[in-house]
Amino acid sequence: MTEARDRSVPGLADGPEAAGAEDQAWYLYGIVRNPGPISNGSVSTVTPYSEALSADDPSIGLMSCGPLAAVVRRVPRSEYTDEAMEARLRDATALEEMVRSHNDVIGAVHQRQAILPAKLGGIYARLDDLREALQEGEDEFLAQLDRIEGCDEWAVHLYADRKEIENQVASEHPSIRQIREDLATATPGRAYFLQRKLAGDLAAATDGELSRLAREAFDGLKRLAEEAQVSPLPRVSSPQTEPVEVLRAAFLVSREKADEFFRVADSFAADRRGVRCDYSGPWPPYSFAAAR
Amino acid sequence: MDSLLPEESREVTLLDLVDRVVAHGVVLSGDITISVADVDLIYLGLRALLTSVERAGELGAPPSLLGRPGPSDE
Numbered sequence: 448m449t450e451a452r453d454r455s456v457p458g459l460a461d462g463p464e465a466a467g468a469e470d471q472a473w474y475l476y477g478i479v480r481n482p483g484p485i486s487n488g489s490v491s492t493v494t495p496y497s498e499a500l501s502a503d504d505p506s507i508g509l510m511s512c513g514p515l516a517a518v519v520r521r522v523p524r525s526e527y528t529d530e531a532m533e534a535r536l537r538d539a540t541a542l543e544e545m546v547r548s549h550n551d552v553i554g555a556v557h558q559r560q561a562i563l564p565a566k567l568g569g570i571y572a573r574l575d576d577l578r579e580a581l582q583e584g585e586d587e588f589l590a591q592l593d594r595i596e597g598c599d600e601w602a603v604h605l606y607a608d609r610k611e612i613e614n615q616v617a618s619e620h621p622s623i624r625q626i627r628e629d630l631a632t633a634t635p636g637r638a639y640f641l642q643r644k645l646a647g648d649l650a651a652a653t654d655g656e657l658s659r660l661a662r663e664a665f666d667g668l669k670r671l672a673e674e675a676q677v678s679p680l681p682r683v684s685s686p687q688t689e690p691v692e693v694l695r696a697a698f699l700v701s702r703e704k705a706d707e708f709f710r711v712a713d714s715f716a717a718d719r720r721g722v723r724c725d726y727s728g729p730w731p732p733y734s735f736a737a738a739r
Numbered sequence: 740m741d742s743l744l745p746e747e748s749r750e751v752t753l754l755d756l757v758d759r760v761v762a763h764g765v766v767l768s769g770d771i772t773i774s775v776a777d778v779d780l781i782y783l784g785l786r787a788l789l790t791s792v793e794r795a796g797e798l799g800a801p802p803s804l805l806g807r808p809g810p811s812d813e
Contacts, residue, residue: 477764477765546756546761549760550756550759563765565766565767566765567764569767576767602758697759730755733764736764736765737763737764
């Protein structure tokens with residue numbers, strides 16, 4: 448994979464600072480440890496990442512900077528003008544394609560070495576700016592690359608059947624059982640009051656149980672992860688929709704612990720009625736790329 | 740246990756994918772020509788994409804049981 452650092456591929460970077468051309472820019476995919484020889488040069492050039500990676504997309508390259516390198520692709524600025532972006536935004540297929548290809552490149556790199564994924568759509572006018580940013584943040588980036596080494600990100604969604612949980616709470620919660628017992632012998636007036644109290648207490652207790660489930664799942668999975676992060680849940684327009692999502696979280700899991708991580712996730716749901724745990728991955732570590 | 744429909748799997752994974760690339764990842768300082776993810780419009784566009792994916796879940800195509808995943812679905 449490691450060719451001489453000075454080899455440039457025509458069309459990738461025609462000599463140093465080819466991106467000085469007004470019509471060119473550089474799309475950033477992420478930051479890796481420089482897999483090639485450490486360059487002491489001060490010129491920003493881009494070399495092909497590797498035969499395997501660039502077989503599908505020969506325009507993916509590496510801009511080396513000391514012990515680090517940026518994974519980049521040269522792009523025509525015309526693809527990213529306001530007009531071009533607005534057109535793309537109106538086209539869900541084109542948007543999805545942009546999102547998927549961003550992740551495809553990062554995923555391919557992630558298969559072979561640790562990468563700090565870049566956010567979607569970071570486009571840089573000048574390689575020198577990228578280079579400067581890498582130099583300034585060198586210690587931080589190296590530390591982060593160490594933290595994510597050998598790890599994948601897993602996205603977890605925990606769902607609960609609210610009605611099922613409510614039934615469990617109704618039969619197990621002492622004060623709610625008491626209200627139901629009282630209801631059986633209550634006068635009509637008192638029954639009305641008790642019904643309303645029951646509904647309120649049951650809703651609150653169910654909410655509490657859903658939160659407790661989410662916390663228990665998160666804590667259990669976090670024990671097997673290097674890092675973990677809760678994501679905000681989307682606002683649900685129809686809250687009665689079953690099942691309800693009670694937890695959305697990202698976990699940075701070392702590959703050695705992945706099987707145990709899945710076991711804990713699977714058994715958490717299997718051991719509880721009305722609970723389901725979905726997870727997707729392995730993802731490159733987007734959620735754990737930025738400095739803490 | 741519901742079996743996984745290809746469309747459902749793709750939709751849930753798309754949600755996870757968009758969540759990641761738009762909201763997370765490094766951004767390097769510098770003379771950025773365009774940072775697409777910071778442009779308000781892309782959030783509108785991607786929110787529309789996400790909404791259509793999430794709505795599919797609300798309209799009775801329940802989020803699928805992925806269980807033990809196979810090869811990464813990108």
